[in-house]
Amino acid sequence: MIHAILFDAGDILYSKPSRQQAFDTFLVSRGYAASKNSDPIAKEMRLKAHAGQMSELEFFERLMAHHGVNRTKDVEEGIELLHAEQRKVVFFDGVADTLFELKRQGFKLGIVTNTYNSQQEKYKWFAPLGIDKVWDTYANSCDLKIIKPDPAIYMAALDPIGVHPQNAAFVGHAKKEIEGAKALDITTIRFNPDPDCFEADYTANSFRDILDLSCIVESANTMSANKPSI
Template sequence: MTIQAIWFDFGGVLSPSIDELYRVYQQNTGISRIQMEAAMHAVAKPLNVQFQAPIELAMMTQVEWGQGMSKALSELYPGIDLSRCDFDNHGEQWFSPHSVNEHMFELFHEVKAAGLKACILTNNVVEWETPWRRMVGLDDVADSIVDSCKVKLRKPDPKIFALAADRIGVPAAGCVLIDDVEENCEAARAAGWHAILFVDSHQTQQAVRALIGEAQPRAQAGAR
């Protein structure tokens, strides 16, 4: 099956790395990744879901989540200073210091120019849509954007891969996921997709350009 569509993850692929996002957040607020994720686990525990799921599946509003985060952080780390945290506007605070990964931005355009569908498949948050889509700047280019909070499914749930492929009318075997989480890549492969584990931009560019090179001769042959 010829590759017809390449789906880019947002966080850690089109955005800076997750480590970098947390590093800058700690620099700006004083709250570390360990502290944030501990609080996120505490907020998610009563719902019996993965620690990011409450907001990535829109089970909570950003304000509700933020209230839970403030409470959890204060209980887990008595005396913690939350004065620089703006949980009511966490998406803006989280993304505003950052720019799109230029290498992946350019690769997205390369995919389009090669005649393949270029799409985004992201686990994301309702209230974060404006800042993250503004940062990425691909609204007018993407053939499809599938966002967990809107479809109420999140990677690695196999249903989100079926939904995404159906959205663009491409068989599973014609889809490729680029993601920085191995579990998501494994789930995509189990759903019949191809997957590229994002390690760095150069490695991903090489892998995608190889796929484009394989797809183009077949497409040209089919057009004769």
């Protein structure tokens, strides 16, 4: 039976659809080459920032240097743009209503996120939807200095709420992160999957579909049946 549901944040609760295009437009407008779709150097820098090995500002500075941005004004304005785009989040349909309903049904809710943004920062993003108060646990990679799929980051979310992995579900989009949860015997739910992410215990085609998955329905019914009558 599932007692807690852990969510990835980016590309699960929200997306940032304008970020890449805005950065490429900036680069080209200043006479630099647009970024590559697959850039292992930029990816490695991002992972180091996620692991708390560099700050958001340091990551942005290194990213500018990596793209050859060397004029002082361009660097400053490029960093300002990246900072603004990082915070332009668009929530998927049904996120708030679904989280509120899961909470009402008795599930503990948590976030397990690879990020260089603080928990307090992301709560500011959540506040307009009222979902900054729904979380029972939060595992932030840059604070913990570990990233998914390291099993320790999933446990960093579960241990504080006293839930065993066998009684938890993880909603993710990335193959390695789904596999990391599965290795701990956490029930896995695939939503908005990456192109190489084909397998999970369950698939939600929309965020609201999470409510209709058999593992969630059965657990909610069991919790309701076991709830003491008043």
